[in-house]
Amino acid sequence: DQQVKQNSPSLSVQEGRISILNCDYTNSMFDYFLWYKKYPAEGPTFLISISSIKDKNEDGRFTVFLNKSAKHLSLHIVPSQPGDSAVYFCAASSYDKVIFGPGTSLSVIP
């Protein structure tokens, strides 16, 4: 019963191009969404978040888009840099739970 899905286990992008990471959720009670980035042998670190009252949030090179009707969010990284190579976790939360997706491994090729 995967309530949060990241259907692309991996993604490769050329340096300077756009990276688009996708996340789908099933529970309409989720009202806050977060993206975390994880390097090998480290814990996840917070990247960006969005509330369900918004459809877009931007922070530098990172933008998260939320489509509530489709229960879909995406993370855009522009321009992609080699240091962005990591695993990206989507997380969906409500007042009583937080559920993480399985992650997407992004490789940015120089």
Place this chain on the structure above:
Amino acid sequence: DTAVSQTPKYLVTQMGNDKSIKCEQNLGHDTMYWYKQDSKKFLKIMFSYNNKELIINETVPNRFSPKSPDKAHLNLHINSLELGDSAVYFCASSQSGSGRHYRDTQYFGPGTRLTVL
């Protein structure tokens, strides 16, 4: 001056043993968590704890128990270890107390890789 630290980083042990993983946060946060990252890489919350309540994920076996000597520490005790307990365990903390903490940014420790032989 690591914000969330865990010890040990690696733990190899035999089936049936009892072990503990320690976690400390120096952020002054009110809520701490334990997560298990299984072989399929899903991060699953096991416990969330603040000074008012312990919330346990109902799928967690009662062989697992969190112990909090104070607000800055949440240790994980595991009794009668089984092969399926092999995973990476992450401790995390967030600022808020109960009521909205699931929506908070969480700060994770580096993880403890547990291998049960």
